[in-house]
Amino acid sequence: MVKPDAPLTVHGMSTSGNCYKVRLLLEQLGARYRWIEVDSAGGQTRTPQFLALNPNGKVPVVELGDGRVLTESNAILFWLAEGTPxxxxxxxxxxxxxxxxxxxxxxxxxxxxxxxxxxxxxxDDSPRRDDLPRLREHGHAALAVMERHLSLATWFTGPDYGIADIALFAYTAVAEDGGIALSPYPAIQQWLQRVRAQPGFVAMPAPEAQVLARIATRC
Amino acid sequence: MVKPDAPLTVHGMSTSGNCYKVRLLLEQLGARYRWIEVDSAGGQTRTPQFLALNPNGKVPVVELGDGRVLTESNAILFWLAEGTPxxxxxxxxxxxxxxxxxxxxxxxxxxxxxxxxxxxxxxDDSPRRDDLPRLREHGHAALAVMERHLSLATWFTGPDYGIADIALFAYTAVAEDGGIALSPYPAIQQWLQRVRAQPGFVAMPAPEAQVLARIATRC
Structure with a gap:
């Protein structure tokens, strides 16, 4: 299933949804890969070494055995899934x-x-917290578009489960961490359960205790 | 070159870069298409009729003769360009x-x-104007990533010109309308000229006089 020039290395932060997308797909393809943990929240994507890998300073990055790199989570999904169901x-x-x-x-x-x-x-004193109401409003608008689609279709990728479902699952599944309730979206909740029931499914690792405590306080 | 189930209809706003991408590619493919002007800035993407076409309320939308629709400018480019150089x-x-x-x-x-x-x-009194410094800072960061790539490569799509160049050209070419100077980026300026020299190139229509006057005042 996976490309001939494996082994792949994934540079990623385990609790980032964009990185988790790549892990979920690799697990579902049964691929062998190496994961190098990068603390994006702690500044590790802004070091000279990391910027040499991805000048845009973002994870995930996939690196092939010959040193070639591919950035942008959804482009990585597309490349990995080519030739698979x-x-x-x-x-x-x-x-x-x-x-x-x-x-x-x-x-x-x-x-x-x-x-x-x-x-x-x-x-706690970040001025970015003032953005939360606007972010949540737009987040609900996106969920409403998804809910509408799921009233007509089972999956986002096509007739079957696939990479568009993986891309949307990653952050939809943890929307409530950001104070965006999923209770108004029954079709999304059912779709999340269908994704979790797919062969090879793995959940995103939980953030560290300090992060979980902040989420519990702020939501 | 173009898909057999033409004629295509493009719902778009002529002065939107995302819509212009689709027009530029269709012109370069020599395709026949119908263009329906949608005043996105004036609210025409939020009407019930438009939301029935694209529940996400954005242009461009491509509509096929049989009523099927495709949204998201870059997905449209990918579909139209499949099987072409x-x-x-x-x-x-x-x-x-x-x-x-x-x-x-x-x-x-x-x-x-x-x-x-x-x-x-x-x-003039929009609170969004307060965002301009932050937007310009991030815009320059994106241009710096592009400039670095162009020190190593001629195009963004691959060995030849293609849809990634079209996608990036659309708003890069008019970055200065938003007060983001291109003078620090000689490789980008040369690449813009290479794009303009491609067969079938058409420029994005200029905005109306009132918009141009605001741009001249604010930049």
Whole structure:
């Protein structure tokens, strides 16, 4: 299933949804890979060494055995899933999957992931906390679009589960960490359960206790 | 070149870079298409009719003759370019093109396009004007990443010009409308000229006089 020039190395932060996407797909493909933990929240993506790997200073990064690198979580998913049942072959259907993946990065992650980050990782006196109401409002708007789709379809990738579902699952599953309740979205809750029931599913690791305590206080 | 189930209809705002991407590619492919102007800045993407087309309330939207729709500018580019020289065949190379397209939507457009929008379209008393310094700072960070790539490569899509170049060209070419100077980026300026020299190139239409006047005042 996985590309011939494995072994792959993933540079990622385990509690980042964008990094978790890559881990989930690799696990579901049964791939062998090495994971190098990068503390993005602690500044490890801004070091000269890391910026040589990804000048945009973000995780995840996939590095091949020959030193070639690929950045951007959803581009990594697309590359890894090519030739597997997790990416449709039909051109229109793969464009629809990509459409949901661009939706995820533009209309979903910047609100739902960022609300979670501020809730769990930002300092108590961070001025970014003032953004939370706006982020939550936009996060709910994204969830409403997803809920509507799920009234008509089972998956986001196409007729079957695949990479658009992985891309959207990562931060939707932890939206409540950022104070964005999932209770108004029964179809999303059922879809989350369908994703969790897929073969090879692994959950995202829980953040450290200090982060969990902040989330519990702020939500 | 273009898909058999043409004619296509594009719902778009001519002065939006995301919509212009689709127009530029269609022109370069020599495709026939119908363009329906949608005044996104004036609220026409929030009407019930438009939301039935795209529940996420954004342009561009491509509609096929049989009523099927595709949203998200970069997913539209990918679909239209499949099977043409503007999208590489090689899996690794197309993943690199997609990586730049996700970079564009996550790290580039939300700063460079939004700074331009606030400069040209927001009301004089809009509180969003307070965001301009932060947006410009992040916009320059994205341009620095592009400049570094162009010190090593001619194009973003792969060995040849293609859809990642179109995706990045759209708002980079008008970055100065948002007060983000291109003078520090000689490689970007040369790349913009290379894009403009491609067969079938068309420029984005200029905004209306009132918008141009605001841009001139605010930058």
């Amino acid at each position: 997790l990416l449709p072959v039909d051109g229109w259907q793969r464009a629809q999957a990509l459409s949901w993946m661009f939706f995820e990065q533009y209309s979903h992650e910047p609100y739902i992931a960022v609300a979670r980050f501020i809730s769990g990782w930002a300092r | 503007l999208l590489p065949v090689d899996g690794w190379q197309r993943a690199q093109a997609l990586s730049w397209m996700f970079f564009e939507q996550y790290s580039h457009e939300p700063y460079i396009a939004v700074a331009r929008f606030i400069s040209g379209w927001a009301r």
